[in-house]
Amino acid sequence: MRLLHIDSSPLGGNSVSRELTQRVVAQWRATHPHSRVEHLDLAREAPSHLNLDSLGFRLGVNAEGLSDAQRQENELSEKLVSQFLAADVVVVGAPMYNFSVPSQLKAWIDRVAQAGRTFKYTEKGPVGLAAGKTVIVASSRGGMYSTNPALTSLDHQESYLKTVFGFFGITDVRFVRAEGVAMGEEAKQKALANADIEIKAAVTEAANDEAAALVA
Numbered sequence: 001m002r003l004l005h006i007d008s009s010p011l012g013g014n015s016v017s018r019e020l021t022q023r024v025v026a027q028w029r030a031t032h033p034h035s036r037v038e039h040l041d042l043a044r045e046a047p048s049h050l051n052l053d054s055l056g057f058r059l060g061v062n063a064e065g066l067s068d069a070q071r072q073e074n075e076l077s078e079k080l081v082s083q084f085l086a087a088d089v090v091v092v093g094a095p096m097y098n099f100s101v102p103s104q105l106k107a108w109i110d111r112v113a114q115a116g117r118t119f120k121y122t123e124k125g126p127v128g129l130a131a132g133k134t135v136i137v138a139s140s141r142g143g144m145y146s147t148n149p150a151l152t153s154l155d156h157q158e159s160y161l162k163t164v165f166g167f168f169g170i171t172d173v174r175f176v177r178a179e180g181v182a183m184g185e186e187a188k189q190k191a192l193a194n195a196d197i198e199i200k201a202a203v204t205e206a207a208n209d210e211a212a213a214l215v216a
């Protein structure tokens with residue numbers, strides 16, 4: 001089993017989402033001791049924003065016609081999409097930034113969202129090509145969104161990630177979250193304790209679903 005561990009917060013040791021992804025991975029390792037874990041740190045090695053060179057793969061330019069810069073960008077996009085497709089489980093550290101995700105994470109999504117690799121268009125509409133994975137998103141945010149109906153519509157972070165991974169054909173997308181972390185120390189500790197419960201539940205449920213699928 002291959003687990004891809006992605007972090008996108010630039011805050012290093014002060015990051016809540018990094019703390020959560022570490023806990024998810026530790027929990028996963030405890031139930032799946034033979035997992036192979038690969039870490040992708042997007043704060044340290046984020047792909048650049050898409051530009052004319054990195055969009056080569058979408059423009060359908062054949063390999064011979066590519067410039068050196070386009071070839072290099074294509075290699076990076078190919079490395080990222082292959083790494084993603086090879087993973088059985090993907091753990092994504094996703095802080096909320098300005099109601100959405102950090103641009104480092106968006107830049108990664110832009111590289112792996114490739115027609116013919118993670119999705120395709122058919123006469124009946126888009127079809128995801130990355131089905132069968134489990135994605136666990138470790139979400140951190142300063143305010144409370146999940147419990148306040150008036151704020152739910154402002155969440156373009158979790159809802160966006162659910163949409164993107166769903167577009168790739170992934171139906172097993174689980175969220176563990178620490179929210180309200182900017183609402184005082186007590187609220188932050190409560191959020192972390194709550195996230196801990198969610199992490200144990202998410203990993204246990206994923207393991208149970210996996211076992212049930214093997215028996216079926």
Ligand SMILES: Cc1cc2nc3c(=O)[nH]c(=O)nc-3n(C[C@H](O)[C@H](O)[C@H](O)COP(=O)(O)O)c2cc1C
Nearest residue numbers: 009011015016017095096097098099140141142143
């Ligand atoms: C640039 C920036 C933008 C943020 N935008 C929001 C926001 O829109 N809503 C919110 O509730 N919290 C927001 N926050 C708070 C973060 O979501 C919160 O601190 C979270 O813990 C960040 O994840 P991290 O600790 O893993 O870096 C923002 C923080 C930063 C640094």
